[in-house]
Amino acid sequence: MGGQHDGCAKRSLDHVVLPFASLDEARELFSGLGFTVAPDAVHPFGTGNACVFFADGTYLEPLAIADPAVYDAAKTGENLFVVRYAGFRSSHRLPSISALAFRSADATGDRASLAQKGLGEAELVEFSRNFRTPDGKDASVSFRLAFARAEPDSHVSFFFCQPLHAKAPDRSALTRHANGVSGLARIVLSDCPPDKSRELLATVADARADKGIDGRLCFELAGTALHVISEASLFEEFGAESKSSGGLCIRGIVLTVSDMAASRAFLAASGCSAKMTGGRLVVPFGADGTFIAFEESPA
Structure with missing residues (x-):
């Protein structure tokens, strides 16, 4: 483009x-x-x-x-x-x-x-x-x-x-945050079926759609990614409940931290209702079931 x-x-x-x-x-x-x-x-x-x-x-x-x-x-x-x-x-x-x-x-x-x-x-x-x-x-x-x-x-x-x-x-x-966040790892979307939005996402992201596990679509960007995943994977990986509205939507934002233990301790001390799911710390965000997740960046 x-x-x-x-x-x-x-x-x-x-x-x-x-x-x-x-x-x-x-x-x-x-x-x-x-x-x-x-x-x-x-x-x-x-x-x-x-x-x-x-x-x-x-x-x-x-x-x-x-x-x-x-x-x-x-x-x-x-x-x-x-x-x-x-x-x-x-x-x-x-x-x-x-x-x-x-x-x-x-x-x-x-x-x-x-x-x-x-x-x-x-x-x-x-x-x-x-x-x-x-x-x-x-x-x-x-x-x-x-x-x-x-x-x-x-x-x-x-x-x-x-x-x-x-x-x-x-x-x-x-850009310095007390919770240790340094960047944005990926955006998690859902659609039914995930393939339905392939052309649009491939065009706006200017990226090839790769098939991942569970039939998800993965679009690799510079430094981050878009993942379109199933409702089952949303629940397994993030504890996100099914959303009944249908159509393409953003379900969550995954952010990177350098020290998960420190970030988890900070959020716990702040009274945040975060939980560990699939190795990630997930915080309910929106009134419609969206979330913000924290995951440790690779060493």
Whole structure:
């Protein structure tokens, strides 16, 4: 796909969008799990985030409505980012996991590549927003977004995110977390059957679909992966209960830690209701049965 690799052999995951009722709720949840949470930032179309950044360059974007009037105007004006977000909020219990953003060096080229396969949206979304650096200074970042087509029964949105600012902000102070998390290992999805979303996922991830154990689909990205697995495997590996909504959806986020014993002790001391399942520490996350899992990175 056009310009996506940014000098790398594989596509990179940029961030994961997690809708919340409010940023205060998001901050309380992630701070309680031992994450360093960035200061609130507001988009020009009425949403706001309180991000959790990782040392591997990926991040989580807890997202809420920050300015209802501006948000409603953007939705009426068919801003595609807001339309997708609003659609998810209206049909899912919060918090949840709604979208994957892939890193792009040329969102316009990615849009054209998607269109060639009949999998793209025509609209690009461009915006700039201010943010507060850890040392209290104000700065600005700009982005261009291109979106994959929304499948009728899908519960996840895919888009490409191209930074337009010349210099990336220094977020190193925000990537150190008391729970020991260093990065994002993989995103766990489900669909029935898992093969149903093969073409879409292979296209947006720009990766070959490999068959793994239990018939799962595995898409290897730069530094992380997407796994589409069965309900039986979800329960066996993560203790996740069956979800009856059907269609492609994100079930969980697997993060890496360097010392599982230390991370487990920290979460236990924080009163977190985490449990060990399949060698991973799993924390129930969303109201719809989603989870965040911690696993030890290879030595």
